[in-house]
Amino acid sequence: MHVTGACHCGQIRYEAEIDLAAVAICHCTDCQKITGSSFRVNVPAKKENFKMLAGEPKTYVKTAESGAKRLQAFCGHCGTSIYATTEVDQKVFGLRVGALDQRQQLVPQKQIWCDSAMPWLGKITTLPSVAKQPT
Numbered sequence: 001m002h003v004t005g006a007c008h009c010g011q012i013r014y015e016a017e018i019d020l021a022a023v024a025i026c027h028c029t030d031c032q033k034i035t036g037s038s039f040r041v042n043v044p045a046k047k048e049n050f051k052m053l054a055g056e057p058k059t060y061v062k063t064a065e066s067g068a069k070r071l072q073a074f075c076g077h078c079g080t081s082i083y084a085t086t087e088v089d090q091k092v093f094g095l096r097v098g099a100l101d102q103r104q105q106l107v108p109q110k111q112i113w114c115d116s117a118m119p120w121l122g123k124i125t126t127l128p129s130v131a132k133q134p135t
């Protein structure tokens with residue numbers, strides 16, 4: 001599927017071809033910390049299927065518990081997460097689904113790092129729900 005993405009301020013724009021079956025939720029503690037949220041949704045795009053259209057993301061190289069290094073790309077102006085990839089010899093870009101225009105159609109097909117998932121996630125469908133910002 002063809003997807004387009006942009007950061008919140010619009011300085012960075014990109015496009016990719018992705019496989020809908022590869023959309024996944026990550027519950028790792030690094031994703032929780034870096035997003036400031038409870039989990040992250042990602043979809044991989046091969047290098048040949050990923051194209052930056054505007055802007056140049058800033059990067060941060062994080063070192064995982066295992067010692068593996070992952071380059072995190074984000075907008076240096078508004079902070080939106082764009083992708084993660086290897087530090088060198090980049091072949092696959094893990095796109096952040098929240099920044100893709102088609103995110104409503106990108107339904108997660110699996111979850112990883114479930115050991116660190118928030119224990120309350122299964123209960124959110126029972127919470128009081130308001131359509132927009134409550135007044």
Ligand SMILES: [Zn+2]
Binds near residue numbers: 010011077078079080
């Ligand atoms: Zn931005």
Ligand SMILES: [Zn+2]
Binds near residue numbers: 026113
């Ligand atoms: Zn993660």
